[in-house]
Amino acid sequence: MSALLEVRNLRTHFLTRAGVVKAVEGVSFSLDRGEIIGLVGESGSGKSVTGFSLIGLVDPPGRIVSGSIRFAGEELVGLPPARMRGLRGKHIAMIFQDPGATLNPVMTIGTQMALAVQAHGGASERAARELAARILTRVGIPGAAARLNAYPHEFSGGMRQRVAIATALLHGPELIIADEPTTALDVSIQAQILAEMKALTKQSGTALIWISHDLATVSSLADRVLVMYAGRIVESGPVAAVLRAPLHPYTRGLLDSLPAMAAPGQRLNQIPGSTPSLLTLPPGCPFAPRCPRSTEVCRTDPPRVAAPARHALCHHPLEAAA
Amino acid sequence: MTAILAAEHVTRRFSPRVTLGDRIAAAFGARVDRRPVQAVTDVSLAIRKGETLGLVGESGCGKSTLGRMLAGILPPSEGSVRLHGAPPMRGPHKITTRIQTVFQDPFASLNPRQRIGDAIAEGPIAHGLVTRARAPAMVAEWLSRVGLDPAYVSRFPHQFSGGQRQRVAIARALAMQPEVLVCDEPVASLDVSIQAQILNLFLDLRQDLGLTCLFISHDLSVVRHVSDRVAVMYLGRIVEMGEAAKVYATPRHPYTQGLLDSVPKLQLVGNASISFQPIRGELPSPLSPPPGCAFNPRCPKATDLCRRKRPALTPREDGTLVACHHA
Numbered sequence: 001m002s003a004l005l006e007v008r009n010l011r012t013h014f015l016t017r018a019g020v021v022k023a024v025e026g027v028s029f030s031l032d033r034g035e036i037i038g039l040v041g042e043s044g045s046g047k048s049v050t051g052f053s054l055i056g057l058v059d060p061p062g063r064i065v066s067g068s069i070r071f072a073g074e075e076l077v078g079l080p081p082a083r084m085r086g087l088r089g090k091h092i093a094m095i096f097q098d099p100g101a102t103l104n105p106v107m108t109i110g111t112q113m114a115l116a117v118q119a120h121g122g123a124s125e126r127a128a129r130e131l132a133a134r135i136l137t138r139v140g141i142p143g144a145a146a147r148l149n150a151y152p153h154e155f156s157g158g159m160r161q162r163v164a165i166a167t168a169l170l171h172g173p174e175l176i177i178a179d180e181p182t183t184a185l186d187v188s189i190q191a192q193i194l195a196e197m198k199a200l201t202k203q204s205g206t207a208l209i210w211i212s213h214d215l216a217t218v219s220s221l222a223d224r225v226l227v228m229y230a231g232r233i234v235e236s237g238p239v240a241a242v243l244r245a246p247l248h249p250y251t252r253g254l255l256d257s258l259p260a261m262a263a264p265g266q267r268l269n270q271i272p273g274s275t276p277s278l279l280t281l282p283p284g285c286p287f288a289p290r291c292p293r294s295t296e297v298c299r300t301d302p303p304r305v306a307a308p309a310r311h312a313l314c315h316h317p318l319e320a321a322a
Numbered sequence: 323m324t325a326i327l328a329a330e331h332v333t334r335r336f337s338p339r340v341t342l343g344d345r346i347a348a349a350f351g352a353r354v355d356r357r358p359v360q361a362v363t364d365v366s367l368a369i370r371k372g373e374t375l376g377l378v379g380e381s382g383c384g385k386s387t388l389g390r391m392l393a394g395i396l397p398p399s400e401g402s403v404r405l406h407g408a409p410p411m412r413g414p415h416k417i418t419t420r421i422q423t424v425f426q427d428p429f430a431s432l433n434p435r436q437r438i439g440d441a442i443a444e445g446p447i448a449h450g451l452v453t454r455a456r457a458p459a460m461v462a463e464w465l466s467r468v469g470l471d472p473a474y475v476s477r478f479p480h481q482f483s484g485g486q487r488q489r490v491a492i493a494r495a496l497a498m499q500p501e502v503l504v505c506d507e508p509v510a511s512l513d514v515s516i517q518a519q520i521l522n523l524f525l526d527l528r529q530d531l532g533l534t535c536l537f538i539s540h541d542l543s544v545v546r547h548v549s550d551r552v553a554v555m556y557l558g559r560i561v562e563m564g565e566a567a568k569v570y571a572t573p574r575h576p577y578t579q580g581l582l583d584s585v586p587k588l589q590l591v592g593n594a595s596i597s598f599q600p601i602r603g604e605l606p607s608p609l610s611p612p613p614g615c616a617f618n619p620r621c622p623k624a625t626d627l628c629r630r631k632r633p634a635l636t637p638r639e640d641g642t643l644v645a646c647h648h649a
Contacts, residue, residue, distance in 0.1 A: 042513035156604055186380035186540065191584035191600035213514060216586040243588055257518035259547035260588065264566065267525055268547075270518040274483055 002073070003030035004174055004207050005054070010067035012046075012053045021278045023049040023062065025231035033174065034205040036198075038218030038239060040254075041228035044275050047211045050228070051177045054209070055094050056084040072174065090120040093168035097180040099160035103152040109136075109163055110148025116167050135166040140196055158189035165197070172204060179211045194221055215254060219243055227251050230276055230286035237310035245319075247312035250287050285315065293318075325368035326534050327392060327421070327502050332401035334362040334387050359608050361387040363558040364401070369502070374528065374535040376549030376566060378542055378581075382605055384558040386506055389538045393423045393504040405502070419449050422495035426507035428487035432479040432494075439465075439475035442494045451499060464493040468523060485516035489523065496527065503528075504536045509544060521547065542585050546570050554578045557608060557616040560635060564642030574642060574649040576621045577601070615647070623648045 012024035024046045031037055041047040052058050054069055056076065069076040071092065076084070088094075096102045104112050113132035117123050123131070129148055136144035139162045152160055161181060168176050178197070182190040198221055201208050212218050218225055218239060225239040227248065235248040246252045255261055256269035273290040282288060288298040293316040303315045312318075335358040344354045362384040369375045369392075379385045390396035391403055394410030394417075403410060410418045425431045432441055442464055443457040452460050462472035468489040479487055488508060495503060508524070509517040525548065528535060539545050545552060546566055553563040554575065562575040573579045580601035603620040606612055615633055618624040627647050635645040 042515060158604060186605075187542070187584045188380060188581060188601040189604065191586070194586065195600055214586065215514075216588050219589040220586045240589060254514055255588075257514045258588070259518075259521065259543045262547065264547050264549075265525065267522045268518040270522055271515040272519075274485060274516060275513070 004033045004035075004072060005031040006068070006070040007054070008068040008070075010050070010053060010069060011065045012049050012058055012062060013065050014062040016061055019279045022231050022281070023278060024053060027067075027228075027231075027233055029226055029233060029236065031175070031207050031209065033207055034201065035224065036201060036208045036210060036222045038222030038225040039209055039211045039228065040213065040215055040218055040225055042213060042254075042275055044230075044278065045228040046231040046278075047228045048179050051094065051179050051209065051211050055088055055092050055177055056081075057088075057094070086120070089116060089173075090171045091173050092175045092177065093171070093173040095161075095164050095168050095176065095178040095181045097183055099157070099164040100152065102164055103160060105152055108149050108151055109155075113148070113163075113167055113170065117170050120171055131170065132166070135169050136163070138200070139163075139166045139169070140192065141166070158185050158193065161185060161189075161193060162196075165193070165200075169200065169204070169206075173206060175207045175209070176201070177209045177211070180213070181210075182217065183212070183214070190217070197221065215243065215258065216260070227254070230281060231278060232286065232313055234287065234313040235311065241310065247310070247317040248287075248314050249291050249293050249316075249318065251312075252318060253290075285313075287314075324371055326371050326406060327536070328366075328368040328404045329388070329392055329398075330366050330402050330404065331364050332362060332366070332388070332391055332398040332403060333360065333364055334384075334391060334396065335360050335399045355609075357609050360558055360611075361608065362391070362398075365558075365560055366401075367553060367560065367563065369534055369536060371534055372532055373550040374537055374548055376545035376552040377536060377538045377555065378540065378545045378552060379555035380540060380581075380605060382557075382608065383555040384608075385538050385540075385555050388555070389423075389504050389506050389536060392421075392536055394418060394421050395423065419445070419451075419498050420500055421502045421504060422498050422500035423504045423506065424488070424491050424495050424508045426510050428484070428491040429479060431491055432487060434479055437476045437478060438482075438490045441479075441490065442497050445494070445498050449498070451497075460497065464497050467527070468493045468496075469519075483516075485512055485520060488512065488520055492520075492523065492527070496531065500533070502534045502536070504538070506538045507540065508537075510539065510541065517544075524548065542570075542582060554581070557606065557611055559616065559645065560643070561617065561645045562643065563635070564640070568640055568642055574638065574644045575617075575646045576623050576649065577617045580620075615645075 008028050010024055010027040014021040014023055027050055039047045053064055064077055110129050110132055114125055114128035117128035117131055133145045133148055141147060141162055182193050210218060210222055222239050225242050226233045227235040229250050235242060235246060235251045253271035262268050271290050276286055284300045285298045285303050288294040298315050303313050305311045305313055337358040338356060348354045365388055377385045391398050397411055397414060405418055405420060410416060410421060439461045442461045446452040447454055447457055461475055465472045470486060470489050509520050512520060537548050549566045552566040552569050553560050556577050562569060562578045573582055584600055601620055612619055614630050615628040618628040633645045633647045635643045637643050
């Protein structure tokens with residue numbers, strides 16, 4: 001069986017007045033049907049731009065400069081906008097961080113969900129609202145039929161995010177891209193949504209790309225993890241294996257930065273420095289200036305990848321524990 | 323153990339401001355909601371010399387309001403705050419420099435048009451802690467202490483990254499030579515690797531200066547890492563308070579248990595799994611808190627008693643204070 005999504009050497013750049021920002025620089029990965037991938041990185045690592053590139057929402061001055069995105073056998077790079085609109089929302093859906101910004105504040109939930117249904121095919125208003133109510137019930141909104149007439153401001157943050165998730169699920173897409181969907185929520189609500197997302201994707205066989213800065217969230221949800229740094233995937237593999245014995249020094253550093261990994265009150269094993277500007281990346285490995293293992297070769301040659309299943313983009317990977 | 327900073331039965335209400343528009347609308351018979359929001363209700367706590375008290379809770383639980391009252395920048399509606407037995411405020415004004423605050427968003431708390439050197443020197447000069455002539459040396463010393471190049475002294479806040487700005491905010495607070503530092507979500511907007519750097523800086527400075535701290539955060543693992551004792555808030559009240567090690571190892575209150583369960587843990591073995599039991603439902607509105615125990619509509623252990631009578635915060639045999647009928 002071929003993969004649902006096959007990304008090869010994707011490069012998305014932003015041509016700004018200050019120079020070319022290489023937000024995504026040679027990203028490759030594949031995703032099977034029903035699989036959950038966690039895309040992890042810090043701000044500016046290119047994880048969100050990767051997500052936007054997949055769904056064709058990179059606006060100028062940004063553009064995909066090269067690479068290939070094959071979704072269910074179809075090449076998405078260079079696809080005519082009309083065809084992309086036909087895919088977006090129907091076969092590939094996206095959930096954003098701030099549902100307050102993605103929902104229309106002057107339209108009832110029912111109306112905007114019905115519009116989303118009718119955007120792909122001629123369901124009647126009534127059928128569309130019935131579908132909306134059914135999906136809202138599935139994502140845990142009580143009394144969904146009555147709440148169709150409510151406006152977004154009448155919902156709490158967690159409920160609004162559920163509405164956004166329900167909207168993404170309306171057409172039963174094969175792929176959902178979720179960009180930090182629980183970051184703005186309290187932990188108790190985040191836990192509810194994580195449990196529901198996991199159940200929903202398992203029920204419907206939807207593949208999910210979960211973009212997050214939070215390793216712990218990804219570890220409780222995803223099958224595989226991709227760690228991004230400065231526009232590149234620096235490490236990938238099964239989530240438990242990567243987190244138990246990371247190969248890349250950056251992944252190790254991220255894990256060591258978590259307070260949960262140290263005894264209370266002890267200094268954390270921090271990564272020195274800060275993320276590099278994407279305008280002025282060093283010629284070699286972008287992590288070299290912060291890396292405890294870097295040598296001369298790291299400062300001059302960018303590392304390359306050999307094995308795709310479990311890989312680290314590094315000249316000096318850490319030893320993998322058996 | 324002597325308490326440096328204490329809150330005694332503090333309550334804080336916020337009344338909605340009635341605008342002219344509201345008054346006109348009311349004159350025409352519209353319903354204007356003038357119910358006050360009770361953000362903090364009857365909280366008593368004491369912070370001992372040299373300890374860090376962590377204050378955790380979800381958004382809207384009143385932790386920041388309580389922090390602002392303890393910092394002496396918000397007067398309580400009822401009850402009192404005492405620093406060494408004396409109130410830190412007279413009327414609406416703070417009258418002590420012994421408490422300083424670090425806020426979540428250093429971009430909002432630093433004046434964008436003020437050079438950071440001036441921002442750090444301003445307070446100590448105004449309060450006579452340093453002479454104008456000695457100020458540049460003091461600023462340079464603080465910048466290097468928080469890990470910034472002293473050459474940055476004439477830069478503006480926008481020239482720094484988020485983590486560096488938070489370092490400036492910490493330097494500015496500590497240049498006032500406070501006894502107590504109130505930190506309100508100081509690392510919430512920072513990336514994981516930068517958060518680790520700021521937490522390390524906080525741990526180092528706290529030890530070097532012997533600071534007493536109130537550390538407010540929604541992040542349970544951060545609070546566990548820095549706190550000696552921890553207080554858990556729910557809907558304006560403290561529901562559990564005790565030594566951090568005990569509260570995290572054996573949480574007593576069902577809300578604390580649920581909260582700790584909700585935190586995603588790093589799963590290092592086997593397949594990804596979700597093992598936690600999410601807390602049902604959502605935070606009730608503080609405009610109309612439920613009768614009895616505020617947590618009862620979401621609590622798996624709630625009984626009739628919980629719906630009728632609010633449990634008091636009472637000490638248990640190991641010293642932990644818990645407000646629950648069934649714990």
